[in-house]
Amino acid sequence: MPAQKASPAGSGLKKTQPSAPNNAGKHPSPPNKQQPNPSRPSTPINFGIPTKLVTPPEQLAGTSTPYTQSRPTKSASPPRQKDPPPGLVSASQSxxxxxxxxxxxxxxxxxxxHAKPGEAIFDCVASVISLAVDILECRxxxxxxxxxxxxxxxxxxxxLWLQNLGDSDSGFEPAVSDYLESTRASFPHVLVSNKFGMQTKNGRTNKRSWKDKFDPKxxxxxxxxxxxxSRLVTMYTSLKTEDSPILRTRFxxxxxxxxxxxxxxxxxxxxxxxxxxxxxHTPPKVTAGGYGNSEVGESGRFWERELAGGxxxxxxxxxxxxxxxxxxxxxxxxxxLLNKVINxxxxxxxxxSLRPDGGKLIDREHxxxxxxxxxxxxxxxSYKNMFDEEEVQGLEELNPDLLDELFGPKTRKEPKYNISGQNARKFAMGPRKMLHST
Structure with missing residues (x-):
């Protein structure tokens, strides 16, 4: 696969329970056409020379964002046509x-x-995860x-189960809803790594077959x-010392x-x-930009292009x-992308910023x-590749022992945590030192 996610200071932990889906029982309506934004064009920031960002991920540590240790959750049942459509994350900031x-x-x-809340690498990746799920769930x-x-x-x-969904959105919606709700309720394990082929990749998904009940983990x-x-965490630790506008924008x-x-x-x-x-494999027509081949598609890139325009x-x-x-x-x-979109x-x-026909960010009026x-x-x-080497397809994969540990019972016995969406949003906009109670 080609290369490719706060409460006010002083607040402590609080128990969190799975929230009920928003708009339960309502079918999502097609997005409205947006009017051109009349505001003045954004001016790109004049960036300074960045600090060297080479800290290995295993050496990174910092202060925490509020989290709660989660309770075990039951596996989600397979989707049924009578299931209600999903609660969608709206454009509302609330x-x-x-x-x-x-x-x-x-x-x-x-x-x-296992990283833990209170370590900078956990806090940063947790914030990344929170935004990723919100983007994936947006209308x-x-x-x-x-x-x-x-x-x-x-x-x-x-x-057969896919054919039984019918051939219209009303039949497909329960499947999308079930996946999104299951993923938010029990997020897959995340491994931060520079090895086993990850030297030149942004991300990668390891899969295992499933039959009766979908369990994301x-x-x-x-x-x-x-x-x-590592780059993100180094920026974060620097921002805790000095709130630099340049570094904040880079973060x-x-x-x-x-x-x-x-x-x-x-x-x-x-x-x-x-x-x-x-x-x-992913069907070959579910792809974008010439990636994949006659037998295998690239659904991640298809989603990016359809959602954002590229x-x-x-x-x-x-x-x-x-x-x-x-x-x-x-x-x-x-x-x-200009800074307004990022913010x-x-x-x-x-x-x-986002609409399903992929035109929002690239319309002429914008x-x-x-x-x-x-x-x-x-x-x-004009811009340099992020990685030292050119990306190479078919690099080595995780060894079986490591895969067994990622998916196995030993890892499932380790503590797991719930990420506060409100806290994660505030952390992403302006990371700072926060209190963490036990």
């Missing part, structure tokens, strides 16, 4: 839900170590996931680039990119949820500053407001 059952592991040598993304169900069902006639585990996480940019990486991998887990067998890419400016763009190379298009996404204000149109060649020539 509706940010918790993510439950989170475990974050860091690969030290060939052995994973425009929901409609893209419906498209994936339709395309997958159309290509996999051998999957048993069906998929997500790997996240240790190099990128937000990298945070959004990593959240899209986690969401991308969750889309791969979604296609696995639909197909159920790890040996069956495949999400991050590169470095001449002075080492992170920049994010949407690339649609077959059409010769590339759009660098809106972190604030969970999706209404100005020129120089949300994204800067540049050529794909200028993007690759």
């Amino acid at each position: 509706e940010v839900k918790d993510v439950q059952g989170v475990r974050i592991l860091v690969l030290e040598g060939n052995k994973p170590k 425009p993304s929901f409609y893209v996931l419906l498209k994936i169900v339709e395309k997958t069902a159309g290509a996999r006639h051998d999957l 048993a069906a998929a585990a997500i790997e996240l680039s240790g190099m990128l996480v 937000r940019t990298l945070h959004v990119r990593l959240s899209f990486t986690i969401a991308h991998e969750l889309v791969h887990a979604f296609t696995h949820y639909l197909i159920r067998n790890k040996r069956r 495949v999400v890419d991050m590169r470095l400016s001449a002075n080492g500053t992170e920049m994010v763009a949407l690339r649609d190379d077959p059409l010769g298009k590339c759009y660098r 809106d996404l972190l604030a969970r204000d999706f209404k100005n 020129k120089d407001v949300l994204a800067e149109h540049i050529s794909p060649k200028r993007w690759t020539d």
Whole structure:
């Protein structure tokens, strides 16, 4: 798979329970067309020379964000047509839900170590996860996931349960709802790593077959680039000492990119949820930008292009500053995201940035407001690859022993935590030292 997620200071932990879905019992209505934004164009910030970011993930530690240790949850039942449509995260900044059952592991040598709240690497990755799930659940993304169900069902006639969903959105909605709610209630294990092929990847999904009951932790585990996480944590620890506007903007940019990486991998887990067998691949038509082949698609990139208008890419400016763009190379298009988009996404204000036909960020009426149109060649020539090596497909994978540990009973006995959505949003917008009670 090509490369590819607070309460006021002084507050402590509180018990959290799974929240009821928003808009329960209501079918999501198609998104309204948005009017052009009349505000003045955003001016890109003049970034300074960044500090060197080379801290290994296993050496990172810091202060905490409020979390609660979660209670065991029951596995979700397979979707039924009579299930209600999902509660969707709206564009409202007031509706940010918790993510439950989170475990974050860091690969030290060939052995994973469990990170805990209070360690900077846990806090940063937890915040990334929270935004990733919110993006995946937003109304425009929901409609893209419906498209994936339709395309997958159309290509996999051998999957009886998919055929039984029917051939319309009303039949597909319960499947999307079940996956999103199950994932928010029991998030897959996340492994931060620079090994086993992750040296040049943003993220990767490991899958295991499932049959009767979907359990996100048993069906998929997500790997996240240790190099990128290290950069984020180094920025975070610096911001706790000095609130630099330049560093804060860089932190937000990298945070959004990593959240899209986690969401991308969750889309791969979604296609696995639909197909159920790890040996069956994503249908070839569920792809974007020429990725995949005649037999295998790329659902994560399909989701990115349909949702945002292009495949999400991050590169470095001449002075080492992170920049994010949407690339649609077959059409010769590339759009660098401006700071307004980054800030809106972190604030969970999706209404100005995302819509299911992929046009919002690249509409002509939004020129120089949300994204800067540049050529794909200028993007690759003017901005440096994040990784030292060119990405190579088919690199080594996790060894069986490590996979068994990620999916096995030993890891499930370790503490897991619920992430407060409100706290995670505030942390992403302005990370600072927060109290953590036991």
